[in-house]
Amino acid sequence: MLHYKTMRKLLKKFLHATLLCFFIISGIYAQDSLDLKPKVFKEFKLLDNANTRFNFFFNTPNRYIDNSAYDWLDSVNLYLNESEHNNDSIAVQKYSVVQSQIHYDLGDYDKSLAIAKELYVKKENLGTDSKLIVLNLLDTNYSKLELYAKQIEIRKEKKDLGITENIAFYDIYSNLGLHRKAMDDYFKEEKKFIAEDDFYGQAVFYNNVGNYLRLDKSTPTALSTYKKAKGFVDIYLNDVTKIKTEKQLSEANHLKGIIEGNIGKCHVLLKQYKDALPYLERSVATIKEFNAGKFSSDAVENTLEMAECYLHMDDLEKTTDILSNTITPIKTDNILKKYKLYASYYNRTGDYKNATAYLNKVIRIKDSVSLNQSSLKKQQLAAVVGQDLEYSKKMMEQQKQALEDSRNEMIAKDERINIVFISLVFLLLGFAGLVYAYLRIIKSQRLIVEQKHIIEKALVEKDSHLKEIHHRVKNNLQMVSSLLSLQTKNTRSKAAIAALEEGKSRVKAMALIHQKLYQNEDLSVIEMQGYIESLINSVQSVYKKGGHNINITIDAEGVELDIDRAIPFGLMLNELVSNSFKYAFPDDNADGKIYIHLRKIIGQEGFFEYTDNGIGLPEDTEVRAEASMGIRLMNRLANQLQTSLNTDRTAEGVRFWFNFK
Template structure:
C-alpha cells in the first residue's frame, strides 16, 4: 500500500514538472515584449511555484529583453507573498535588480518605477524622512507626467499615484496632491485599479482636499462616488466590512457637508443611513466597528440637536456613552474622540436649559479644543518646514545627479586617454571647454535658484502675515458679535498681539533683507495701532517715542513687539484711571553690549503691595516669559508720579 502511495506521489510530481516545463516552453516561443508582459501579468502565473518562475529568467536573459527582465523582477516582488520568500533582504535585492535592469539600456519608464519603489522602501525602513521621500516623489511624479501616465499601466500606476498623492497631502501640498490624485482618477477604467479599495482611497483623498477647501458640493460628489463604488463592488467575505465601512463613512461625510451648508433635514437622512450601516454590523469586540459607530452617532446627534429632536437624542447619547467605554482613548488616534461627544452634550443641555451641565461640558470642550488647536498649529508649522526642507533636499539630489554625471564623463575620459593618448589631447581640450561652460551654466542656475529661494522666503513671510491678518479679523468679528464687555476687551487684546507679530512679517517681506527689520519704523507703526485701539476719545494721552536706528532679527523683534504691546496696553488700562491727560514715553537704545527698552508713564502708579513675581495678570506674566526668552532682565519702579518698566537684554545685533 505504501509503495502504491509513493508511486502516486511520483506520478503527481512528474505531472507538475511537466506542466512547469510546458509553461517555460510556451514562454520561450513568445516573440515580442508585449506578449511576454501579458504572459507574466496573467494571474495563472502566480499559481506557478518559485522554481518554475525562476526557470523563466534564463530565457529572458538569453533574449536580451531588458524591459521584460525589469518586469520579471517587478512581478516577482508582487508574487513574493505567494512564493513565501519574505525576508529582510528580499526587497532591497529585488529593487537593486530592477534598477540595474532599467539602467542597461536607459529605460526611462522602468527607471522611474525603480526610483519610486526604492524611495518607498527606504521610507518604510526609515532611511528617508517624510520630507526626503516628498522630494523623491515630486521628482518621480514630474517624470511620470512627462513620459505619459498611460505608459506606466503595467506597473500598478494607481497605487503609485495614490502613495505619491497621499504623501503630498500629508505635507500640506494640497494643489500637488489634487493634481496627482485627479490623474489617478482619470485612468477612468475600474478594471485598471488593483482593487476597489485602492480606487476608494483615491476618491477619499480627493474628497478630503475639496472638504478642506470648503468646496462642499464637490466633496459631496466624491463621497457619492465612494458610496456607489462600494455598493456595487463587494469585497470578499474576509473583507466585507470594508464595503460597509465606506458606505457608512461616505454617508456621514455627506451629512456633515450638508450640515455646513445649512441643509439639516437632508443631512439627517444621510446620517441615519450611515449609522444604519454600522448598526447592522455592531460588534463591541471589534475596535474598528466600535469607533465607526461612535463617530456615526456624533454626526447623527449633532444634526438631530440642530433639528430640535431632543426625545431622539437622549437614547443616542446613552448609546455613544456605552461605546466610549470600549474605545482606547489614551491612544493618539482616539485621544480627541470625546471632544465630539462633549460638544453634543453642551448643545443638548443648552437645549434643555440645564446650564449647569452645559457649562461643565463646555469646560471639557475648551480644554480638549485648546489641546487640539495647539497640535494642529504644530502640524501646520511642521508642514511648512517640511516642504522647505524638501525643496533643499531635492536641490541636493539634483546636484548629486549632476555631479555623478560629471564624474562618469571624467572616468570615460580617463579610459579613452589610456588607449589613444595622443589623439585624446584635443578631445580633452574640448571637454574642458565644455565643462567650463557647464560650470558657468550651473553657476547661473545656482544664482537663479538662490533668487527663487529668496522669493519663496518672502512669500512665506507674506502668507504668514496674511494668515495672521485673517486671525486678527476673526478676533474683531468675534468681539463685535458679543455683548460682554470683558470678552470684547480680551478679543481686542488678542487682536493687538496678533497684529504685533504680523507687523514683523510685513516688514520682513517688504525689505531687501529678509532676516532683519528696522526697529524704529516697526515700533512707530506698532504704537500707532495700539494707540488707535486702546486710547479713549475722552482722554488726551500723548505717546512719545525715542528709538534709535537699530536693526533686529525676527527672533528678537517679535518678543519685543509683544512686550511693548502688553506694557502700553496696561498703561492705557490702568495708569490713567480717572484722568483725562497723561503721557507715555517709549525709549529703545542698543549699544555694543546690550539693548534697553523703557516704558514710562506719569499715571497713578502701581499698588503698594504689587509683586511682579506673584501677580496673576496675563499681560505681566506674558511679559516675564518673553523677557526670559530674550535672556533679559525686567525691572520696574513705581510711585504716585508714575511707573517705569525697564527691559535690559544681551545685545542681539544681526
C-alpha cells in the first residue's frame, strides 16, 4: 500500500514537470515567432563576406543595442583568424579595421591604437574607406592617450592626402589647458564654414564653444551657449521637411544627450543641484540608448555628477547606489572625482576609515600625476606651438607665393592686353565695348524685373497659402469643438460635462488664434487687444449666467505676440477667466470686476497681470494645485513662455502675474 502511494506521488510530479516544460517550450516558440525583425548582430553574422560585413558594421547606427561589443569582438576575431588561415589579405585588412574600432568603442585605446598603427604601416594596400577610418582612429586614440604631437602628425597626413583642407589645433590647445585660445581658434576656423540652415552643424559648434567656456570657468556664459546648442538640435530633430537617415537621427539624439549632460554640469558648477538632476538623468539615458554598448566618458562624467547632486542633497542611499553602479572611469580626472565622492560619502556616514583610505588614494594619484604632468605638458605644449608656428609659417609662405603668382599673372595679362590694344583699331574697340556694355545693362535690367515679378508672385502665393492653412486649422478646431458639444449632449455625468465644456473652451481659445492670424495682414503676429476681447466673449457664452454683473477691463492696446507666445498665453487666460466665472463670484448680485493688463516693448521683458475682486483663493490652494488640471496646465503654459506664474492673495480677490521674454 505504501509503495502504491509513493508511485502515485511520483507519477503526479512527472506529469506536472512535463506540463511545465511544455508551456515553457510553447512560450519560447511563440516569442520567437513574434520576433520577426532580425537582430543587428544576427544580421551581421548572416552576411557572407568581409566587404559586406565591413560596410554593414560602419553603416549601422547603435550597432551594440542587441549584443554587447564583446560579442561582436569574439565573432570578428573568429572571422579574422579564418581569413588569416585562408591567406585572404583583403579580408584580414577589413576585419582588423573593425577590430580596432570595437576596441575603441570599448575604451581600450591602447589596443585600438596598436592595431591601427599596424594597419597604417601598409597604408598603400588600404582602400579609401579603410584608410580614412584608420586615420580617424589614430587621431582619436592619440587624443585619448594625450599624445598630441603624434596627433598632429596624423592631421598633417590627412591634409597631405586631401582628406582635410587645414590642420586644426584648437582641441589640442584645450586638452593642454588653453581653453580660451582654443575657443578663439575654433571660432576663426569653423564658424565661417557653417551655413545658417545647418542646424545640426550649429548645434555641434555651440556645444564645443560651451565646452571651452565651461572649462575656462565661464559657467553662466557656457550654460546659455549650451541652451543655444540644444535649441538648434531640437530644431534639427523636429524639422520634418528634411529627410534624415537612421544614422543621422541616432547621431543627433546622441548629441542632444551630450548637450543636456553639459547643461546639467553647468548647473552643478552653479550649485543648482535640483535643476541639474533632470538634465543629467536624461543625458545618461539618451547616451545609453543611442550609443549602446560603447564606452562613453560623457556618460561616466554625467553619472558622477548625478552622484554629487544626491550627495549635496543628503540622499546618501542614491549616492552610493550610483557610485556602485558607475562604469569604471578611464580618465584620471574621473577616477579622482569618484574617489573624492566616496571619501565625502564615507565622511558623512561616519566611516572615517574608508573616507581616509579614499583620500589617500586621491593624494597618491595626484602626486603621481603631478610628478610628470607639468614637464610633460610643457613638452607637449612646446611641440604643439612649434607645429602651429610651422604650419602658420607654411600658410604665410603659400599665401605669399600665391600673391606673387597672381602679380606675375597680372603683369603677363597686362602685356597681352597692350599687344591686343595696339593691334586693334581703338575707335572700333571702344564702340564695340560700349555696345556690349549697353546690351548687358539692358539684359540685366530685364532679368531683375522678371526676378522681382517672380519673387512678388511667390510672396503673394505664400501669404495666400498661409492664410488658407490657418483657416483650415481654425475650421478643424471648430469641428473638434462641435464634437465635444455633441459628446456633452450624450453625457449624463455632471463631472464629465464640466470637463468637456472646459476642453471645448480651450479648443476655442486656440481656434481664435488661427482665426485672428488669417484675418490679419501680417501673418506672423496677433494683435492681443482684439484677441482677448474675442476670447472673453467666447468664455462668457459658456460660463456667464444671469444675475452676474462682471465688469471686465482689458488693457493690451498695441501689444502684438507671435503664435508661439499667443497660444500658451490664450490658453492660460482662458483658464483664469473661466475660474473667475465659475468660482470667484458665487453671489449672482455681486458687483464683479476683472482687470487684464498686458505690456510688451521690443527689446524688453513683457508683463502680464490678471486680477479679480471675487472671494479669493481657498486656504488649501497649494494642496488642490496638485490635483487640479487647470492649475497644472497654467504652470506648464508658463514654462512654455519661459517664466513662472506668480499668485498674490489680496484683501479682496486674487492677483496672478508674470514677466515674459
